[in-house]
Amino acid sequence: MAGSWKLVGASLRRHRFHTVGSHCKARTGAEHLWLTRQLKDPFVKAAKVESYRCRSAFKLLEMDARHRILRPGLRVLDCGAAPGAWSQVAVQRVNAAGADPGSPAGFVLGVDLLHISALEGATFLCPADVTDPKTFQRIQELLPGGRADVILSDMAPNATGIRGLDHDRLIGLCLSLLDMAADILHPGGAFLCKTWAGSQSHRLQKRLTEEFQRTRTLKPEASRKDSAEVYLLATQYRGVQGARKG
Structure with missing residues (x-):
């Protein structure tokens, strides 16, 4: 089981978000902060890569x-x-x-x-x-x-x-x-x-x-x-x- 978590960690290291500033335009301050956090969150990206429904x-x-x-x-x-x-x-x-x-x-x-x-x-x-x-x-x-x-x-x-x-x-x-x-x-x-x-x-x-x-x-x-x-x-x-x- 511990090995499984190491594999997840490896996935997180392989799949990092890049900053996408254009996606954050024309949004409220709260929406901007939420989206910025999501874009920087490696677990959000890993969930998509591993086909989990959420982080x-x-x-x-x-x-x-x-x-x-x-x-x-x-x-x-x-x-x-x-x-x-x-x-x-x-x-x-x-x-x-x-x-x-x-x-x-x-x-x-x-x-x-x-x-x-x-x-x-x-x-x-x-x-x-x-x-x-x-x-x-x-x-x-x-x-x-x-x-x-x-x-x-x-x-x-x-x-x-x-x-x-x-x-x-x-x-x-x-x-x-x-x-x-x-x-x-x-x-x-x-x-x-x-x-x-x-x-x-x-x-x-x-x-x-x-x-x-x-x-x-x-x-x-x-x-x-x-x-x-x-x-x-x-x-x-x-x-x-x-x-x-x-």
């Missing part, structure tokens, strides 16, 4: 290469899956499309409020709110055996511009997924979620420490340095006794 694929590729989150045969629930880049990586890593006949075939289920274009090897439930009880029931029906071995979440709430409020809402989403894990995450499974540092982070960390044997905080290279996002990886799920928490 976030490289975040999961790196984290998986270093921590072996995904393996052939595993069942994966990808929350906040649109546009499908993490599901692309998951399909490859768990052999969900059966590309490697010598390895067990896994399963990938992606859920999002937004539409997700079809992807071979993945099942998409959209538009759907992963925190809605009806969606939860459908997730259980679609997952083989009603269980997932890995829960992935690159979800984020629509930004209000109020940092504290946005942080609280994202922590709330992550905690909702942990509530769901009580009924669908297989013992020994893994949970990977995006979060933003803030005053409520300790609540999420506490839950992860209680319910998993090991937790790590990750900041992959593809996560922009000026971004407050970090990823929490929890492994070896202990399981939670009783019904799903409210």
